[in-house]
Amino acid sequence: MKRKKPNIDRIFHALGDATRRAMVVRLSQGPMSVSRLAEPFEMTLAAVVQHLQVLEECGLVQTEKVGRVRSCRIEPTGLDAMEEWICDRRSVWERRLDRLGDLFGGSEKDG
Amino acid sequence: MKRKKPNIDRIFHALGDATRRAMVVRLSQGPMSVSRLAEPFEMTLAAVVQHLQVLEECGLVQTEKVGRVRSCRIEPTGLDAMEEWICDRRSVWERRLDRLGDLFGGSEKDG
Numbered sequence: 001m002k003r004k005k006p007n008i009d010r011i012f013h014a015l016g017d018a019t020r021r022a023m024v025v026r027l028s029q030g031p032m033s034v035s036r037l038a039e040p041f042e043m044t045l046a047a048v049v050q051h052l053q054v055l056e057e058c059g060l061v062q063t064e065k066v067g068r069v070r071s072c073r074i075e076p077t078g079l080d081a082m083e084e085w086i087c088d089r090r091s092v093w094e095r096r097l098d099r100l101g102d103l104f105g106g107s108e109k110d111g
Numbered sequence: 112m113k114r115k116k117p118n119i120d121r122i123f124h125a126l127g128d129a130t131r132r133a134m135v136v137r138l139s140q141g142p143m144s145v146s147r148l149a150e151p152f153e154m155t156l157a158a159v160v161q162h163l164q165v166l167e168e169c170g171l172v173q174t175e176k177v178g179r180v181r182s183c184r185i186e187p188t189g190l191d192a193m194e195e196w197i198c199d200r201r202s203v204w205e206r207r208l209d210r211l212g213d214l215f216g217g218s219e220k221d222g
Contacts, residue, residue, distance in 0.1 A: 012123065028200040074200070083197050087194075
């Protein structure tokens with residue numbers, strides 16, 4: 001079983017593609033085999049596997065071969081890494097708004 | 112002032128590009144003019160404006176022309192939309208894990 005550390009640059013690049021986003025949505029329903037994952041997508045299995053590799057390389061998905069079947073599932077730490085990136089942007093922004101609020105008398109702190 | 116409703120497909124596509132992610136990181140420090148935003152990027156102002164348009168179209172950034180200067184700032188609802196998408200994926204996944212936990216006797220709820 002390969003397990004990739006989440007890479008935020010690659011994650012955003014991976015999710016910039018509509019097919020890969022749809023795969024993540026499908027996998028968030030639960031783990032499934034590559035062929036079942038491929039069902040709704042009008043493309044060759046080879047193309048699905050290529051997209052899956054991109055998702056695995058960035059740490060959003062984990063795949064594991066059990067016997068002859070390759071099973072795939074969401075890797076939650078990939079979602080965590082994205083959420084952290086967003087929170088970091090937001091917290092810088094909100095700290096700034098807080099400072100502006102203080103400057104313009106919006107602060108009602110005691111002491 | 113144009114204000115675009117966040118579009119999650121376009122947001123992920125927009126952030127799939129390293130330059131545009133760097134612009135969002137820079138703008139999360141606070142609003143600034145286009146020329147100040149452009150400073151660290153080794154590209155023409157026209158190229159910066161093009162990236163900025165992508166960020167504005169997807170609802171991650173807002174720009175406003177005041178006199179002769181175009182000012183840009185983060186549009187927090189764009190970050191909200193992304194966070195919601197991630198939370199939706201995670202909640203489906205976690206509900207599934209909860210159900211598995213219940214099946215295997217992990218539930219310790221009263222009543």
